[in-house]
Every structure is written in structure tokens, then in C-alpha cells.
Amino acid sequence: MPGSLARFRACFERSPRTVVLFVVIVIALYVGIRDIAGDAIIETLDSHYPANEPLRDILRTARNYHRHPVEPPYKDKFWEVGQRSRNLSRWLAELNGPWGSQLRGFEKERLGTAIETTATSLFPFLSPPPPKQGSKTPLRDLQRSFTKDSRGIVIPAGGSDLQIRFAGHLIASLREVFGCSLPIQIAYAGDSDLPKERRDALLSFDKTNNTEFLDVWTVFDDATLRLRRKGWAIKAFAALASRFEHVIVLDADAVFLQSPEVLFQQRAYVENGAYLFHDRLLWQHSFEDRHEWWKDQIKEPSPAMNKSLVWTEDYAEECDSGVVVLDKSRTEIFVGLLHIAWQNTWAVRDEVSYKITYGDKETWWLGLELAGSKYEFEEHYGSIVGWEKEGSPDDKAVCSFVIAHTDEKDKLLWYNGSLLKNKLVDPNGYEVPLYWMMDGKWEKGGKKDMSCMVGETRRRLTGEEISILQHSIEAALRVDEVIASMKES
Known part of the structure; x- marks a missing residue:
């Protein structure tokens, strides 16, 4: 032993730097568990064989994220997930930009690894399901699955018979009434969610043969999603998994008065890459805890947030997520969608997202906001189409069970709630609305009592709009006949 110590001392005196490096590596290998040892080695190597300084900063930050993952409870972690998302977005942009092109091969590889480890640590759902597990680049794999410059519609349509029926109505209307040529993906979560006979029925409603299916479980592992328990949650994952770069996500009960193709032409979408629609202005100052939580987690509101009456005047609900339009080719929108999807994972929605707010609605703008993504809402808060009170x-109100939305020229674009007058009460009660109103005051009803809007000009639907809805109802009735014959056989 004394001889060994003497030799070690002599070696140290000859080359102290080499010995220090050797000792650090040995200690790291000895005491390290999982990635800690690897991190220590990399830090030591960085100090002796440095990459360029900006890259070193990125690698240091990525290692810190990996050592300190976001863990439950999640209620106070939304801001932190947003800050990490912003860095992830910046790193992706730099990797694919001029700076990244100047990196040496090993530097680019290390940056790519830092991005992937950060992404999978932050968004565990990125790890693919069996048998695809094992990929070291799930984030890049997902991005590469998008068809460049593609545009299309995604309709989540699993679950109940009513969802299948409404999806059939929507497909028939888009194809037969509008002649919409955009490809359609029907999203679902496994065969039990949308059995083959139902998939075949939905295909039959598209005479253009341009509808396909997207089983979200083939892209993401359901262990973190648990989609069977909450129907709304599939929407964000369907948007993320879709092959379309420019994607329109539609609730099955959406009703259009213009072709959805015009959504891609709206200035708000062209300029921002994310286009959302407002909910009704209701229940001002009624949800103090919700607003306190938003203010605690948002901290630094964007210009889009500062235009929000929910943010500035304490109204209850911001977003009607029946239609969402996203450009996933924009890195910041893609990463914002990752944040949205995170909010819809089982652990987060069960603890926070669906407890503080109603379903998935507010996750869309909140994910984009916290991730630093550009987005814009329609100009007006929710309008209404319906009938006299x-x-x-004679009181000039417009009453119904739905929320309507306009395009950038204040022309009716779509409304939610199906072609039925009240989908919750009368499954056969088709009726074309006659009036509409925007920017009025809401008088909230219930499941059997219509809500009304008052205080602004009551407008009549145009002859063209009425004709569109009449033809959509005719197409829906044909769908109903097919579904009825399926049940009888």
C-alpha cells in the first residue's frame, strides 16, 4: 500500500491535470446512479475539451432538466413546463438554423441528444408504444412523420354511438354540401373505441374516398394518456399524431356554414400559425381560484393574453375548442402543442386541467401561451345562431343551445352542438336556425332551457346560409338511415 501511494503521488506530481481527470471519472462511475455519473463525466470532458460556449450552456441546461424532472403535484408546474418548452423550441430552431449548420458533427450530435432527452423527460408520452419502443429520437421521429406542406382535417370520433352519428353528419356535409377536398383523418384510441364496422360505416359517408383512420395508440403509449376515461383528451394527441402539418381539429358535432378550407386563409392563421375560437362571455368574477391560478402560472402575459377579456375582466371561459387550427411546421407551434398534450395526459388532467377548468377547452390557449407560441383568437367572443325567444x-333575442363563430369579415363560419335543435333532449329534432347575433349579452339557460343573447342587432341568416343548413340536414338524414340499418342487421 505505501508503494502504491508513492507511485500515485509521483504520477500526480508529473501530470496533475491527467490524474485529476482520472479521479473525477472514477468517482463519478463509483457514486453515480443512472445518468448522474454520465453527467459528471460529460461536464468534466466539457471543461477539458470544450465545445463552443452557447452549446455548452445548452448542454448544461439540458442536464439540469434531466436531473430535476417535472414531477407531481403539477398544479404549480405549468409555468416551469412552459419555460422548459421555450428552451426546447429555441434549441430546435437553432439546430435547424444557420447556427446549427456551423456546428461540427459531434457537436450537432450532442445538441440533438440534449434536445431528445429534454423532450422525453418533459413529455414522457413521446416514448412510443410497443413494439416501437427503443428509438433514441422519438421527437425527431414524430416530426418526420408529418407530410411536408400537407393540409387536412382531424375528427376524433371514437366512443359513443352519438359521436359516430355526428361524425357521419359532418363528413357528409363537408363532402356533399361544400365539396370540401381536404383529406380527413378519423382519430380514435384502439379497436374497442372505434370497431371496424363503425370505421367502415364512416368511410361510406365520404364519396370522395379521401378519409383515413388514425389510431392514436399506434403513435403514443396509452400508459400516460389513459384516453378511454376522458373523451376530450384525445383531441390534442390526435392533432399531434396526425400526418398533416396544417391541421384542423374538429369536434364531431361542429356545423359549418362555409367550407373549412377558408380557415387556412384567415389572416390570424396565416400570420400566427395557431387560430382559436372564443367561448361565451359568462360568469364574470365567479371563478376566483381559477383566475388566481392562471395569474400565478402565466406570470408574464403575451400581447394575445392581454387582449383577453377573461384575463383582463375576469370572465369565466376563453376557448371553444370545437375547431382548432394549427401549423405544426412552425417549431414554436409544434412545441406549444406538446405543452397542450401534456396538460391532457391522465396524471395532469386528473389533478389539475379538468379540475380547475372544464375539459380540454382552456388547455389549447394555455399551452401556446406558456410555451411562448404565437396564436390568435377570432375577434369576437362567442356569438349565437337560433330562434326567437x-x-x-318581440324582444329581439336570439335563443338556442349552441355557440356560433364568425370569420374575419364577420360572416358566420361555424357553430357547435350539431344540426339538432337540442342534441341532449331530442335525438331527431332537426331544425334550421333563422337568426343570429354577436357581441350581445348572454342569458344562460340549461339543458332543457335555451340560452339567449340580447342587446345587439338580431340578424337573419341569408338564403344561402339557410340553404346550406337544409342540405346538411338532408345529408344527415341519409347518414341516419345507414346507421339505423346497421343496428337492425
Whole structure:
């Protein structure tokens, strides 16, 4: 032993730097568990064989994220996930930009590894399901699955018979009434969610043969999603998994008065890459805890947030997520969608997202906001299409069970709630609305009592709009006949 110590001392005196490096590596290998040892080695190598300084900063930050992952409870972690998302977005942009092109091969490889480890640590759902597990680049694999410059519609349509029926109505209307040529993907979560006979039925409603299916479980492992328990949650993952770069996500009960193709032409979408629609202005100052949580997690509101009456005047709900339009080719929008999807994972939605707000609605703008993504809402808060007030036809109100939305020229574009007058009460009660109103005051009803809007000009639907809805109802009735015959056979 004394001889060994003497030799070690002599070696140290000859080359102290080499010995220090050797000792650090040995200690790291000895005491390290999982990635800690690897991190220590990399840090030591960085100090002796440095990459360029900006890259070193990125690698240091990525290692810190990996050592300190975001863990439950999640209620106070939304801001932190947003900050990490912003860095992820910046690193992706730099990797694919002029700076990244100047990196040496091993530097680019290390940056790519830092991006992937950060992404999978932050968004565990990126790890693919069996048998695809094992990929070291799941984030890049997902991005490469998008068809460049593609545009299309995604309709989540699994679950209940009513969802299948409404999806059939929507497909028939888009193809037969509008002649919409955009490809359609029907999203679902496994065969039990949308059995083959139902998939075949939905295909039959598209006479253009331009509808395909997207089983979200083939892209993401359901262990973190648990989509069977919450139907809304699939929407964000369907948007993320879709092959379309420019994607329109539609609720099955959406009703259009213009072809969805015009959504890609709206200035708000062209300029920002994310286009959202407002909910109704309701229940001002009624959800103090919700607003306190938003303010705690948002901290530094964007210009888009500062235009929000929910943010500035304490109204209850911001977003009607029945239609969402996203450009996933833009890195910041893609990463914002990752944040949205994170909010819809089982652990987060069960603890926070669906407890503080109603379903997936607010996750869309909140994910984009916190990730630093550009986005824009329609100019007006939710409008209404409907009928005169029952028993009081002269008070100039418009009443119904739906929320309507306009395009950038204030022309009716779509509304939610299906072609039925009240989908929750009368499954056969088709009726074309006659009036609409925007920017009025809402008088909230219930499941059986219509809500009304008052205080602004009551407008009549145009002859063209009425004709569109009449033809959409005719197409829906044909769909109903097919579905009825399926049940009888």
C-alpha cells in the first residue's frame, strides 16, 4: 500500500491535470446512479475539451432538466413546463438554423441528444408504444412523420354511438354540401373505441374516398394518456399524431356554414400559425381560484393574453375548442402543442386541467401561451345562431343551445352542438336556425332551457346560409338511415 501511494503521488506530481481527470471519472462511475455519473463525466470532458460556449450552456441546461424532472403535484408546474418548452423550441430552431449548420458533427450530435432527452423527460408520452419502443429520437421521429406542406382535417370520433352519428353528419356535409377536398383523418384510441364496422360505416359517408383512420395508440403509449376515461383528451394527441402539418381539429358535432378550407386563409392563421375560437362571455368574477391560478402560472402575459377579456375582466371561459387550427411546421407551434398534450395526459388532467377548468377547452390557449407560441383568437367572443325567444318573440333575442363563430369579415363560419335543435333532449329534432347575433349579452339557460343573447342587432341568416343548413340536414338524414340499418342487421 505505501508503494502504491508513492507511485500515485509521483504520477500526480508529473501530470496533475491527467490524474485529476482520472479521479473525477472514477468517482463519478463509483457514486453515480443512472445518468448522474454520465453527467459528471460529460461536464468534466466539457471543461477539458470544450465545445463552443452557447452549446455548452445548452448542454448544461439540458442536464439540469434531466436531473430535476417535472414531477407531481403539477398544479404549480405549468409555468416551469412552459419555460422548459421555450428552451426546447429555441434549441430546435437553432439546430435547424444557420447556427446549427456551423456546428461540427459531434457537436450537432450532442445538441440533438440534449434536445431528445429534454423532450422525453418533459413529455414522457413521446416514448412510443410497443413494439416501437427503443428509438433514441422519438421527437425527431414524430416530426418526420408529418407530410411536408400537407393540409387536412382531424375528427376524433371514437366512443359513443352519438359521436359516430355526428361524425357521419359532418363528413357528409363537408363532402356533399361544400365539396370540401381536404383529406380527413378519423382519430380514435384502439379497436374497442372505434370497431371496424363503425370505421367502415364512416368511410361510406365520404364519396370522395379521401378519409383515413388514425389510431392514436399506434403513435403514443396509452400508459400516460389513459384516453378511454376522458373523451376530450384525445383531441390534442390526435392533432399531434396526425400526418398533416396544417391541421384542423374538429369536434364531431361542429356545423359549418362555409367550407373549412377558408380557415387556412384567415389572416390570424396565416400570420400566427395557431387560430382559436372564443367561448361565451359568462360568469364574470365567479371563478376566483381559477383566475388566481392562471395569474400565478402565466406570470408574464403575451400581447394575445392581454387582449383577453377573461384575463383582463375576469370572465369565466376563453376557448371553444370545437375547431382548432394549427401549423405544426412552425417549431414554436409544434412545441406549444406538446405543452397542450401534456396538460391532457391522465396524471395532469386528473389533478389539475379538468379540475380547475372544464375539459380540454382552456388547455389549447394555455399551452401556446406558456410555451411562448404565437396564436390568435377570432375577434369576437362567442356569438349565437337560433330562434326567437319562446313566448316572447318581440324582444329581439336570439335563443338556442349552441355557440356560433364568425370569420374575419364577420360572416358566420361555424357553430357547435350539431344540426339538432337540442342534441341532449331530442335525438331527431332537426331544425334550421333563422337568426343570429354577436357581441350581445348572454342569458344562460340549461339543458332543457335555451340560452339567449340580447342587446345587439338580431340578424337573419341569408338564403344561402339557410340553404346550406337544409342540405346538411338532408345529408344527415341519409347518414341516419345507414346507421339505423346497421343496428337492425
